[in-house]
Amino acid sequence: MSDQKKSALGFLTVINDSAKGLFGGYLILNPAGRPVEFHCTAPVRPNRAQQILYGATLEPFLYGEQIAKTLIEKSKITPRAICVDLWSILCVRPMISVPVLIVEPEKPDVSAALSENEFIWNGHLLRAARENAEDVLEMKACLEELLIGFNLLEPFERIREAIAEAQKAV
Secondary structure (H helix, E strand, C coil): CCCCHCCCCCEEEEEECCCCCCEEEEECCCCCEEEEEEEEEECCCHHHHHHHHHHHHHHHHHHHHHHHHHHHHCCCCCCCCEEEHHHHHHHEEEEEECEEEEEEEECCCCCHHHHCEEECCCCCCEEECCCHCHHHHHHHHHCCCCCCCCCCCCHHHHHHHHHHHHCCCC
């Protein structure tokens, strides 16, 4: 495995377009913050029966089990860790072997009361699901290998823009 693949970091999000449906995007960056792989889904729309039967569990099912899992399995590169920006995507974690953490802007009142499943890096609060607190150690190791200290929320914007651009072409 090349060093680039070994230290790659994934970013995965889901965009909810009220007219077209849900679009998932998965961007894998090398340690310099450059893209090495990108995938996105066709629109996903739950039908009325799914909305009724899944109830409050529909969003985690669609975002994590359907969209995120599909994108991760489609990828040729397995990153060291995956960053997400929506809580519903975290439910993919039991289905994959890669640490998954949600990235949020650092909140001033959080620093004093961090739990074992969260940490602050470069102005960002990263959290693993409670049952996957060990993901924090792997994510910290991965972030230490990055060649640049970039904004961890910025790749999500790249994904949103790439999906918007792809929709223009359709």
